Amino acid sequence: MTLTEKILARAAGKAKVEAGDNVWVSADVLMTHDVCGPGTIGVFKREFGKTAKVWDKQRVVIIPDHYIFTADSKSNRNVDILRDFVREQGLPYFYDVIDNPDGNWVFDPSKGLLKKQYGSNYAGVCHTALPQKGHTRPGEILFGTDSHTCMAGAFNEFATGIGNTDAGFVMGTGKLLLKVPETMHFRLEGALQPGVMAKDIILHCIGEIGFDGATYRAMQFDGSGVASLSMDDRMTIANMAIEAGGKNGIFEFDAQTKAFVDYRCKLNGTKATYQPVERDANEKFVYDMVVDLSKLEPTVACHPDPGQRKKAKEMDVKLDRAYIGSCTGGKTSDFLEFARVLKGKRVMIDTFGVPATPEIVHDLQTARWGEKTVWQILVDAGVQMTENAGCAACLGGPVDTFGRMNTPMKCISATNRNFPGRMGHKESQVFLASPATVAASALTGKITDPREYWS
Numbered sequence: 117m118t119l120t121e122k123i124l125a126r127a128a129g130k131a132k133v134e135a136g137d138n139v140w141v142s143a144d145v146l147m148t149h150d151v152c153g154p155g156t157i158g159v160f161k162r163e164f165g166k167t168a169k170v171w172d173k174q175r176v177v178i179i180p181d182h183y184i185f186t187a188d189s190k191s192n193r194n195v196d197i198l199r200d201f202v203r204e205q206g207l208p209y210f211y212d213v214i215d216n217p218d219g220n221w222v223f224d225p226s227k228g229l230l231k232k233q234y235g236s237n238y239a240g241v242c243h244t245a246l247p248q249k250g251h252t253r254p255g256e257i258l259f260g261t262d263s264h265t266c267m268a269g270a271f272n273e274f275a276t277g278i279g280n281t282d283a284g285f286v287m288g289t290g291k292l293l294l295k296v297p298e299t300m301h302f303r304l305e306g307a308l309q310p311g312v313m314a315k316d317i318i319l320h321c322i323g324e325i326g327f328d329g330a331t332y333r334a335m336q337f338d339g340s341g342v343a344s345l346s347m348d349d350r351m352t353i354a355n356m357a358i359e360a361g362g363k364n365g366i367f368e369f370d371a372q373t374k375a376f377v378d379y380r381c382k383l384n385g386t387k388a389t390y391q392p393v394e395r396d397a398n399e400k401f402v403y404d405m406v407v408d409l410s411k412l413e414p415t416v417a418c419h420p421d422p423g424q425r426k427k428a429k430e431m432d433v434k435l436d437r438a439y440i441g442s443c444t445g446g447k448t449s450d451f452l453e454f455a456r457v458l459k460g461k462r463v464m465i466d467t468f469g470v471p472a473t474p475e476i477v478h479d480l481q482t483a484r485w486g487e488k489t490v491w492q493i494l495v496d497a498g499v500q501m502t503e504n505a506g507c508a509a510c511l512g513g514p515v516d517t518f519g520r521m522n523t524p525m526k527c528i529s530a531t532n533r534n535f536p537g538r539m540g541h542k543e544s545q546v547f548l549a550s551p552a553t554v555a556a557s558a559l560t561g562k563i564t565d566p567r568e569y570w571s
C-alpha cells in the first residue's frame with residue numbers, strides 16, 4: 117500500500133485497502149474557520165438537533181482567519197457565531213480574535229490596516245496555525261473545511277478539505293465515507309540551487325500534469341531529495357496538491373518531521389502520541405515522475421490557472437503589484453528569503469507583506485540582521501508590512517481587505533491560487549511564484565529571475 121492507503125486502512129479498521137474502495141474512516145481532527153464554520157455548525161444543528169454535542173471536544177479545532185481585518189459587519193459576525201458555539205460546546209481549541217470570551221469582534225478601520233488588532237489567543241491562517249499549535253501528527257486523519265487542508269500532508273498524515281455538509285456530519289459522528297484515491301508518485305532527487313525554492317518544485321510538478329492532473333488522487337512526495345527540504349518547504353509543496361486537483365499531498369516521516377511535531381505538541385500541551393506510516397515494497401502508483409531538484413529554475417504559474425508554467429527568466433511581463441503572504445508563502449522562511457533579495461534595496465511597485473500567523477510577525481520583528489530587524493529591513497525596502505496576520509487578499513475578501521486588487525492589475529504573488537478574480541477584481545491577473553521571485557520582481561517592476569540578485 118502507499119502512504120495514503122496505509123493511513124486510510126488503519127482509520128477504517130482494515131488490514132488493507134485499494135484505490136477505489138469506499139471506506140468509513142475515523143477522523144482524528146476536524147478543523148473549521150470563520151467562512152465555513154457557521155455553515156458547518158448550521159448543518160450539524162439541523163441534522164443532529166439544537167442541543168447536540170460534537171463527537172469529541174478534543175478533536176475539533178476552530179480557527180478564524182479569513183475575513184477578519186475588515187469592517188464588513190457580516191464577516192465580523194461570523195467570528196461571533198464561532199465564539200457562541202465554542203462556549204456552548206465547551207471546546208478547548210478555539211483561537212479567537214479577541215480575548216474576552218463574552219465579547220464581540222469589531223474591526224476598527226480608524227486604527228489603519230498595519231497595526232495589530234487581535235488578542236493573545238489569535239493564531240492566524242489555519243493551515244499554518246495547525247502545526248504551530250500542535251494539531252498535526254503523522255499517521256492521522258485531518259479534515260478541514262478548506263481546500264488547502266492538504267498542507268498538513270507535510271507531516272505524513274492524510275489531510276484533505278471537505279465541504280460544510282460533510283464537516284457537519286464529522287462534527288456529529290467523527291466518521292466520513294471516503295473513496296480511497298489512486299496515488300501519483302513524485303520522487304524528488306538532488307538539492308535545490310540557490311535562488312530556487314520549494315514553491316518552484318510544486319509549480320514545476322503542477323506544470324507537468326496540469327491544474328486538473330491529480331484530480332481525486334493522492335500526490336506522494338518522497339525520495340532522497342526530501343531530506344534537504346525543511347518542514348516549511350514540505351508544507352509549501354503539500355499545500356498546493358489541491359492546485360492540481362489532488363485529494364491530498366503526503367510526505368514520508370523522518371527525523372525532521374518527528375522533531376517538529378514533538379516540539380510543537382509539547383509546547384502546546386496537545387496529544388503527543390502518534391503512529392507514522394512508512395513506505396513498503398508493494399506500492400501501486402498510477403503515475404511516476406522523477407524531479408531532479410538541482411535542475412529546477414525559478415518558475416511562474418501564469419494567469420489564469422496554477423498549471424500555466426513558465427520560467428521566470430523567459431518572461432517579459434510588466435507588473436503593477438507584488439504580494440507575499442498566505443499559508444503557502446507567508447511563513448517565516450518565506451519572508452527571510454524575500455528579505456535576502458530586498459535587503460538594502462527599494463521596491464519599484466506597490467508591495468504588500470502579510471505574515472500567516474502572529475508567531476511569524478514576532479519572528480520577523482525579533483530576528484536581527486546587523487542593526488535592523490528583518491521586519492525593519494522590509495519596511496525600509498518599501499514593503500507595506502501588516503501585523504494583522506491572516507488570509508488577507510489571498511482570496512480577495514471584502515473590498516477593504518489589505519492588499520486586495522480592487523481594479524484590474526497584474527500582480528506577482530507568493531500565494532497558491534490564481535484563477536480569475538481570486539485576489540479581487542475579476543479582470544486582474546495573478547502570477548504565482550516563490551517569495552524570492554516575488555522580491556526580485558518587486559525590485560524591477562516586471563517578472564524577474566531572483567538569481568540576478570543572489571549573492
Ligand code: SF4
Pocket residue numbers: 182241242243262264441442443444506507510511531532
Ligand atoms: S491564506 Fe489563502 S489559501 Fe491559505 S487558507 Fe487563507 S485564503 Fe486559503
